[in-house]
Amino acid sequence: MSWRSARFGAAASPRRCRSTTMGTPTTLTSFGPGKVILLGEHAAVYGYPVLAAPLSWGVTAHGFPGRRCELRIPPQVRGAGRKLLAAAFDRAASACGRPKVSVAVESDLPVSMGLGSSAALSVACARLLLQAAGKSAGAREVVRVAGEMEREFHGRPSGVDHTCSAFGKLILFRKKPGSRASIRAIESRRPVRILVTLVGRRSPTRETVAALKERQARWPARYRRLFREVGRVADEGASAVAQGDVNALGDAMNVNQGLLSGLGLSSDAIDQMVHRLRRMGALGAKLTGAGGDGGAVIGLFLEPEPAMARLTREGIRCFSSHVAGPRAL
Numbered sequence: 379m380s381w382r383s384a385r386f387g388a389a390a391s392p393r394r395c396r397s398t399t400m401g402t403p404t405t406l407t408s409f410g411p412g413k414v415i416l417l418g419e420h421a422a423v424y425g426y427p428v429l430a431a432p433l434s435w436g437v438t439a440h441g442f443p444g445r446r447c448e449l450r451i452p453p454q455v456r457g458a459g460r461k462l463l464a465a466a467f468d469r470a471a472s473a474c475g476r477p478k479v480s481v482a483v484e485s486d487l488p489v490s491m492g493l494g495s496s497a498a499l500s501v502a503c504a505r506l507l508l509q510a511a512g513k514s515a516g517a518r519e520v521v522r523v524a525g526e527m528e529r530e531f532h533g534r535p536s537g538v539d540h541t542c543s544a545f546g547k548l549i550l551f552r553k554k555p556g557s558r559a560s561i562r563a564i565e566s567r568r569p570v571r572i573l574v575t576l577v578g579r580r581s582p583t584r585e586t587v588a589a590l591k592e593r594q595a596r597w598p599a600r601y602r603r604l605f606r607e608v609g610r611v612a613d614e615g616a617s618a619v620a621q622g623d624v625n626a627l628g629d630a631m632n633v634n635q636g637l638l639s640g641l642g643l644s645s646d647a648i649d650q651m652v653h654r655l656r657r658m659g660a661l662g663a664k665l666t667g668a669g670g671d672g673g674a675v676i677g678l679f680l681e682p683e684p685a686m687a688r689l690t691r692e693g694i695r696c697f698s699s700h701v702a703g704p705r706a707l
């Protein structure tokens with residue numbers, strides 16, 4: 379199917395993918411949201427459930443008719459990073475039959491802080507490539523193509539990041555080794571609002587996951603017990619959200635943070651912010667994503683604005699996001 383005659387109707391929302399025809403040529407735009415893991419990171423890699431929610435921030439991809447299928451990588455991205463991006467995009471391009479589209483991306487997500495920036499990029503590109511190729515761009519197809527890119531970025535990710543981004547919903551995700559992922563959308567009766575703060579620096583997810591794998595391989599029984607408990611807390615948290623019990627969700631987040639700390643995934647900077655957010659009234663607070671030395675720390679608040687204003691005044695990078703449920707009570 380040619381570029382012009384590509385069908386663009388499968389987009390689930392205007393921000394997800396739209397075509398703009400201002401005379402010619404036709405351009406395409408698609409969006410991949412970032413994500414926060416409310417409960418269950420790392421244990422997810424070992425087949426346990428994980429509760430993840432999309433953010434309103436993410437990556438936007440713009441596609442223009444081109445002579446070949448290419449990603450326009452900004453010149454400031456050099457060396458290994460450039461090669462990795464090109465290789466990841468190439469995998470997605472192959473999976474879509476290489477439509478003749480030139481893709482430019484822009485992001486409003488902090489990179490490498492546990493907010494799913496690579497997954498958001500993968501989803502934005504996958505959705506756009508599928509659309510440009512005239513293929514269905516439903517969430518499951520997007521997950522398949524974005525998964526190609528994520529495997530290039532992260533080796534063997536659980537898949538929760540790009541699945542959450544592609545569905546754009548709060549999901550309980552589980553991928554047991556050797557079987558297909560199960561994805562359950564969780565409807566919340568009450569608004570779920572979080573404050574996201576960014577602390578310190580962190581290593582790439584791949585390294586944090588690998589270091590944990592080494593510890594787990596040395597002491598498998600102990601780590602299995604902890605992973606199992608993380609998975610149970612994620613299940614309980616999902617039920618709490620469905621019942622509108624935000625206090626129970628907050629408690630699950632606090633317990634999950636203790637378990638993550640036991641798994642060796644927290645740090646001084648993270649712990650300090652977790653305690654700070656709790657003192658400021660968070661119902662629950664924990665690291666989100668891979669953790670390690672730093673990264674994103676989230677607090678569950680009924681009203682995050684006062685805490686956000688205070689932290690912003692102190693120069694701490696933070697933002698709030700509605701992640702599930704009705705927007706107002």
Ligand code: PMV
Nearest residue numbers: 419420492535536583667668
């Ligand atoms: O890359 P991050 O920081 O968003 O973390 C992803 C979540 C992990 O559970 C640590 C890894 C995975 O593949 O699920």
